[in-house]
Amino acid sequence: MHVHPASTWSGTYYVDAGEPSDSDRGAPLHLFDPCQGRSMAFLRTLPSSVYVHPKPGLMVLFPSYVPHMVFPHNGSSARISIAFNLRTDPCP
Numbered sequence: 001m002h003v004h005p006a007s008t009w010s011g012t013y014y015v016d017a018g019e020p021s022d023s024d025r026g027a028p029l030h031l032f033d034p035c036q037g038r039s040m041a042f043l044r045t046l047p048s049s050v051y052v053h054p055k056p057g058l059m060v061l062f063p064s065y066v067p068h069m070v071f072p073h074n075g076s077s078a079r080i081s082i083a084f085n086l087r088t089d090p091c092p
Contacts, residue, residue, distance in 0.1 A: 001067050007064035009062070013059045014058045017055055027070060028070075031062060032068065
């Protein structure tokens with residue numbers, strides 16, 4: 001799990017999702033709630049994490065402070081994704 005410091009936005013564009021070994025899961029992008037204290041709230045309104053399943057042409061954009069990770073891809077063909085960061089100046 002990691003974040004992208006000195007950036008404002010982070011993202012991934014999926015050129016090809018590859019052939020996953022498990023077609024229901026593939027190798028998802030896992031985004032975590034950056035405010036872990038929220039998980040202790042009595043009336044939670046947001047999920048503590050979100051799974052994004054790769055699909056060709058899908059672009060995911062999220063604030064760079066959001067912790068995230070990618071599961072290993074074990075499919076029979078390559079997954080092709082382009083990860084990027086955007087920054088506004090001055091960087092917050």
